[in-house]
Amino acid sequence: MEEVIDLKEIIEILKKNLKLILGLAITFALIAGIVSFFLIKPTYQSESQVIVNQKGKNADVYNNPGEVQTNLQLINTYSQMINSKVIRKQVVDQLNLDVSEKSLQPMISVTSEAESQLMKINVAGPDKKETAEIANALADIAQKEVKRVMGVDNLSVFSKADVDEETAPIKPKPLMNVIVAGLLGLILGTAIAFLRSMLDTRLNTEEKIDKYIGLPTLGKIYTIEK
Structure with a gap:
């Protein structure tokens, strides 16, 4: 029963x-x-932003759908470049970091919204000042590398992380x-x-x-x- x-x-x-x-x-x-x-050590996150857009064409770029579409297609390429070994190595050298470029890879993430030319570079780590410096260095170096490698000047730094900003840890x-x-x-x-x-x-x-x-x-x- x-x-x-x-x-x-x-x-x-x-x-x-x-x-x-x-x-x-x-x-x-x-x-x-x-x-x-x-x-558990706290983890902080800093964000810098870059935008894919031809310099000097801000006024009429949206009148040319073909150019906007080209910029959107480049975002995936630029995302991979930003977290590439070449750029990470330059960041380590520029900031005199006591870490290898390989150890930076899991700290970095590059994202963008659908149909947006804005790319967000996020860096997570135990030192909030260092994460901000890395995020800013990635944006600056990526801008120069795109111009050098791609032969176009269509990546601009839109905003930088505030090195002195008091931020709460993300975890x-x-x-x-x-x-x-x-x-x-x-x-x-x-x-x-x-x-x-x-x-x-x-x-x-x-x-x-x-x-x-x-x-x-x-x-x-x-x-x-x-």
Whole structure:
């Protein structure tokens, strides 16, 4: 016969295991807080922007759809150039960074919105001033390299990262981590509580005797405290 747990039993299970559930939630939240605040190094992100557009043609460029389309097609090429070994090496040399150019690769991301000639150069790292300097150096060097390699002067620096700007780290997010960990602790504690209840086959309460055997209770034996 299929066993059905009613609302009253659910509440009783939760009340009986309340310390376990809250204990796991608090423990998980504390661990997440300690790890987020003290063990994980903060990561900062800086952004510079470049725009693909022929210099001196700002007034009439949008009257020429063919030229705009060409600029849009170049964005993918320029994105790869910006995070290329050649440009990363120049950034390391220019800023005298104590890292290899290869280690910069995962720190850099270049994105652009659909049908937009604006490209965003994002650099993420543990030093917020250094990330801003790298983002700006990438924009400047990319502009020069495009002119040298492609033979066209159609990449301009639109905006630079503020080296002295006070910015919050993009990760970790301590509050979010604590909340998520606490919720996971609640879920785990609740799951353990119901599992313990399902595995407990003892007939140690009047309710269980009445439910599973259907016999009346003739008497009770109380615990006498000494």
